[in-house]
Structures are given as structure tokens and as C-alpha cells.
Amino acid sequence: xxxxSNTETNAGQITDLKEKxxxxxxxxxxxxxPVDVYELGLIYEITVYPVNNVYVLMTLTSPNxxxxxxxxxxxxxxxxQIQDINNVxxxxxxxxxxxxxxxxxxxxxxxxxL
Numbered sequence: 001x002x003x004x005s006n007t008e009t010n011a012g013q014i015t016d017l018k019e020k021x022x023x024x025x026x027x028x029x030x031x032x033x034p035v036d037v038y039e040l041g042l043i044y045e046i047t048v049y050p051v052n053n054v055y056v057l058m059t060l061t062s063p064n065x066x067x068x069x070x071x072x073x074x075x076x077x078x079x080x081q082i083q084d085i086n087n088v089x090x091x092x093x094x095x096x097x098x099x100x101x102x103x104x105x106x107x108x109x110x111x112x113x114l
Contacts, residue, residue, distance in 0.1 A: 010050055017084070018048045024078040025056070031067055035110050037075065041102025044093065053087040054079055059098045068092075 025043060026036045037043060037058070045057035056075060060068055076090045100113065108114045 014048045014050065017052065017054075017082070018046060020082050021046055021048060021054055021056075021079055021085075024082055025075055027078050028071060028074045030061060030065075030071060033061070033111070035103070035107040037071060039104045039107040039110075041104065041107070042071075042098065051086060052084050054085060054089070056088070056090045057093060058090060059093055061098050063094050 022038060025038045025046075028037045029035070030037060030040065030042075033040065040061070042060060043056060043058050045055070047055040049055070056079070058072065058075065060071060065071070072090045072092055076088050079085060079088045079090075100108075103111070103113070105114065
């Protein structure tokens with residue numbers, strides 16, 4: 001297999017793995033809101049590295065969110081359940097601050113904002 005083919009294969013595997021990560025994150029809900037954290041716009045960045053390590057940068061709806069410890073831990077746990085994932089790092093940030101504008105159309109519709 002050529003180097004170019006290996007690069008394409010790795011890129012395809014990372015894309016597939018990233019989609020699995022997104023699907024895993026969509027299983028996590030803020031207990032006070034009937035919409036998953038991905039559709040709420042709480043996930044700022046997902047990086048899947050070639051060694052199957054995953055980095056997630058996320059926020060919460062508020063710095064005083066009662067689920068502040070629970071939600072990031074659940075995101076990490078769901079991702080770690082994916083086959084072939086090695087290491088998961090979830091970083092919490094409040095910059096930029098969360099706003100309802102970050103929600104997907106589906107989330108806005110679900111919550112009656114549209």
C-alpha cells in the first residue's frame with residue numbers, strides 16, 4: 001500500500017471514528033433540558049487523533065449548572081465505550097459563553113424557539 005493510500009485510509013478511519021464520537025455524545029442529555037448536549041451546541045470542538053485519542057472541548061449552559069460534574073464525565077464515558085478508542089480528554093470552557101444561538105435548528109424546534 002502506498003503512503004498516499006495509507007493517508008487516505010487513516011483519514012477515512014478518523015472520519016468514521018469522529019462520527020461515532022458524535023453519535024456517542026448525542027446520548028448525553030442535560031437533565032433539565034430534553035435535548036442532547038450536541039444539539040444544544042455545548043460541544044465546541046471534537047478532535048480525533050490518528051492514534052485514536054479523542055479531545056473534546058465543551059461548555060455548559062451556565063457556569064453554575066447543577067450538572068457541571070456529571071455532564072462532562074458522561075460525555076467522556078460514552079466516548080470511551082466506542083471500540084478502538086484509546087484515550088479521551090474532555091476540557092470544559094466558558095469562553096465563549098454559551099448562548100441559545102449555539103443550538104441546532106432541531107434543538108430550537110424541540111424547545112419551542114422556532
